[in-house]
Amino acid sequence: MDKSYEMYKKFRGDAQAAEVENRLKDAARFNLEAARYLLKAAKASSGRIRETRKRQAGVLVKFADRLEAKAAKSKAAKNTAAGRPDTPVGHLEEPGKSAGSTGSPEAVAEVDLSSATFFPEPKTGITxxxxxxxxxxxxxxxxxxxxxxxxxxxxxxxxxxxxxxxxxxxxxxxxxxxxxxxxxxxxxxxxxxxxxxxxxxxxxxxxxxxxxxxxxxxxxxxxxxxxxxxxxxxxxxxxxxxxxxxxxxxxxxxxxxxxxxxxxxxxxxxxxxxxxxxxxxxxxxxxxxxxxxxxxxxPDLEARRRILELNLEGRAIEDDVDLDALAVQLEGYSGADIRNICDHAAGVTFDIRMKEKSKKKISHKYLLDAIEHIKPSVTGEIVKKFAEWEEIH
Ligand SMILES: Nc1ncnc2c1ncn2[C@@H]1O[C@H](COP(=O)(O)OP(=O)(O)O)[C@@H](O)[C@H]1O
Ligand SMILES: [Mg+2]
CATH class of the missing domain: 3.40.50.300 (P-loop containing nucleotide triphosphate hydrolases)
Incomplete structure (x- = not known):
């Protein structure tokens, strides 16, 4: 393994350690150093590894920027006495994600083919x-x-x-x-x-x-x-x-x-x-x-109703949409199925809008049609298999 790559690994390690200790400015600096050495290492390599290294160096530079910004922000927060020293550093965005489609976690891992490096995912906001x-x-x-x-x-x-x-x-x-x-x-x-x-x-x-x-x-x-x-x-x-x-x-x-x-x-x-x-x-x-x-x-009846509600929230729907009745109809469907059904009904409504040049909304009937059209993805047989497995574990 070449020297530049060794140096890259050393600085990445230092950066991660600094991050853990919430020394974000240092972490940013170490990541920049790591990126510099990774670029050197890229130049010394060829083919897929070269490309991956180059790409990853770019990702690290962006990540360093974020750390820098976060450091500035937490300093400002501390100054207003609103800082939370206890905040885990885990909510930093993963560098792989910051460069869009070119920087997946896999790309990170590809850099060192002997073992992968893992980064946390960015926050999702899902509660x-x-x-x-x-x-x-x-x-x-x-x-x-x-x-x-x-x-x-x-x-x-x-x-x-x-x-x-x-x-x-x-x-x-x-x-x-x-x-x-x-x-x-x-x-x-x-x-x-x-x-x-x-x-x-x-x-x-x-x-x-x-x-x-x-x-x-x-x-x-x-x-x-x-x-x-x-x-x-x-x-x-x-x-x-x-x-x-x-x-x-x-x-x-x-x-x-x-x-x-x-x-x-x-x-x-x-x-x-x-x-x-x-x-x-x-x-x-x-x-x-x-x-x-x-x-x-x-999902049970109540959960199905809630999943419908969550998936129809913010969409243009007719007053005739009866969530309770639909939830009954949706027995045996998974949450993902219900989401598909809502998407399907929305698609149909959109087609009608385009055809009629109208302001049609998603109606109860379109949702029922979608239920008719989309079968449950989970069979009764599978449900039974899970119940049996649950029994013995
Ligand atoms: N209990 C649930 N509450 C709300 N939405 C759900 C639920 N279950 C599934 N969904 C919907 O289905 C999608 C896929 O769910 P996911 O969490 O990936 O399922 P799993 O990991 O069990 O295969 C979710 O993004 C969500 O839109
Ligand atoms: Mg899953």
Whole structure:
């Protein structure tokens, strides 16, 4: 590995450390240095690596700008005595995202092909109010995580800490990802959103290194949520077919999970989501590994009404739209289905506007037609499979 690249890594490390300590000005400066060395390293390389390095250097420069701006802002806030020294640094936007489509987290990872670097996602603004239903899960998270975070002194006196692992399982489109995002928002936590398939396929051979690096990167923030989607892809049941790579990944994951759940002061929350929990290795599911397992099922009547309401908010709708009646009709549909139905009805209304040159609004009938047109994406068979799995876990 060339010298410039080593220097890049050193300065990136320094930058991350500075960020953690909220020394934002230093973090900005170190990131600029890192970008400078990365450009040098790009010049010394070729092909895809060269392009990725160049691109990533640009991303780092923008990120440094943001840090600089944030440093100025927090200084101003302190001067007005309104500063919040306790604010986690996690809400800094991820550098990969700041350069638009050219700078994905994957691009960041591609720079060092031996192990990935992970950055938190930018804030989404999604809150628990945007997530319909799932009241029990919300209550449990409020009790076990949000309150404990808010009342750290009481919690510490009683030996309680937040962190540990949770697993959300349920059919697709039921709000698992949304829920995790709302959690990060509510806790003001750095949100590391990773798909298991990315860890497994992009850097084959180094997959287990990616797992440990993910936990390591996340632990640099004051409070982090690691959210791994499609987690079954990473934690497959042992079988003759399972490769040694997969074996090592499961072991590394268990070690990381056990490690952070026992270590004092490290505030990491692990959230896994899956549409196929039955594919997960049983060893991973043993008590103590995931403190909480939540079945995220199809929305009930009230939740369906709320999802309709959320999705029709701000759209031009006729007075005849009867949410209660529609919610009844929507039995068996997922939240994602309901969103599709609203979009479909809006599309139809738009076509009519164009054709009639009118100011047509979305009517009850158009919504009913859309329900007719779009079938539930989750079958009764799948619902049953989840219920059975819930029984035994
Ligand atoms: N409980 C819910 N409340 C509000 N919207 C929902 C809910 N479930 C699903 N949706 C809608 O469906 C979309 C997809 O949900 P998502 O969280 O990605 O599902 P999952 O991760 O379970 O597959 C969301 O962006 C949202 O528009
Ligand atoms: Mg999802």
């Amino acid at each position: 628990f109010d945007d997530v319909a239903g799932l009241e029990e899960v919300k209550r449990e998270i409020d009790r076990r995580v949000v309150k404990v975070r808010e009342h750290q002194k009481d919690a510490a006196e009683l030996g309680l800490r937040i962190g540990g692992g949770m697993l959300m399982y349920g059919p697709p489109g039921t709000g698992k990802t949304m829920f995790a995002k709302a959690m990060a928002e509510t806790l003001d936590a750095a949100f590391f959103h990773v798909k298991a398939s990315e860890i497994m396929s992009k850097w084959v051979g180094d997959a287990e290194k990616n797992v440990s690096k993910l936990f390591e990167d996340a632990s640099k923030y004051r409070l982090s949520i690691i959210f791994i989607d499609e987690i079954e892809a990473m934690l497959k049941k042992r079988s003759k077919l399972r490769s040694t790579v997969a074996e090592r990944v499961v072991n590394e994951f268990l070690a990381s999970l056990d490690g952070f759940s026992t270590e004092e002061g490290k505030r990491l929350i692990f959230v896994g989501a899956t549409n196929r929990p039955w594919e997960i290795d049983e060893a991973v599911l043993r008590p103590g590994r995931f403190d909480n397992k939540f079945h995220i099922g199809l």
